[in-house]
Amino acid sequence: MRISNIPRRKTKETDIEIKLNLDKSDDLKIHTGHGFFNHMLESFAKHGRFGLEVIAKGDDTGPHHLVEDVGIVLGQSLLDAAGDKEGIERFANLSMPMDETLIDVAIDFGGRGYLVFDAPEVQDQETGLGIHLTNDFFYALCINGKFNLHIKVVYGTNPHHIIEGMFKGTAIALRKALEITNTGIPSTKGVL
Numbered sequence: 555m556r557i558s559n560i561p562r563r564k565t566k567e568t569d570i571e572i573k574l575n576l577d578k579s580d581d582l583k584i585h586t587g588h589g590f591f592n593h594m595l596e597s598f599a600k601h602g603r604f605g606l607e608v609i610a611k612g613d614d615t616g617p618h619h620l621v622e623d624v625g626i627v628l629g630q631s632l633l634d635a636a637g638d639k640e641g642i643e644r645f646a647n648l649s650m651p652m653d654e655t656l657i658d659v660a661i662d663f664g665g666r667g668y669l670v671f672d673a674p675e676v677q678d679q680e681t682g683l684g685i686h687l688t689n690d691f692f693y694a695l696c697i698n699g700k701f702n703l704h705i706k707v708v709y710g711t712n713p714h715h716i717i718e719g720m721f722k723g724t725a726i727a728l729r730k731a732l733e734i735t736n737t738g739i740p741s742t743k744g745v746l
């Protein structure tokens with residue numbers, strides 16, 4: 555069972571504890587104090603088929619510190635749970651539809667953090683998250699998880715669908731990239 559073991563991260567801005575299980579999806583407990591962000595993390599766990607507990611508390615400056623720091627610790631948790639990455643598929647991509655929105659997501663879980671984020675500047679009074687903070691979340695996730703993440707909104711207008719499609723698409727691509735389909739380390743270097 556591939557389970558993360560990252561200590562609680564406590565700063566003057568946030569207090570975050572995350573437990574992640576890549577191989578068993580029974581445990582789901584998300585408490586961040588931010589309704590839409592809870593919804594996104596639940597969606598992430600559900601479609602990634604991950605067991606996920608996130609107990610997080612932000613400061614009173616708005617959601618920025620909270621969302622970015624959860625991205626950091628969740629990225630660390632993905633990397634930690636993946637262990638030596640033996641036998642993983644490593645690469646994955648998909649097109650994620652959500653009503654009027656279509657999002658392309660591609661991942662290389664190969665040991666290097668890199669984000670390409672291509673999304674329209676949509677007005678967002680609804681989610682309390684917004685496209686910019688979503689960008690910051692995925693940056694923190696893939697830099698700390700040490701994987702390449704490309705997210706491209708092909709088209710779409712509804713911010714709820716655009717942001718949720720990103721979380722779902724990234725979760726599904728991560729599930730596929732982290733699936734154990736082989737033996738050995740999938741790299742000519744022999745290490746990832």
Ligand SMILES: [Mn+2]
Pocket residue numbers: 593714718
């Ligand atoms: Mn929704």
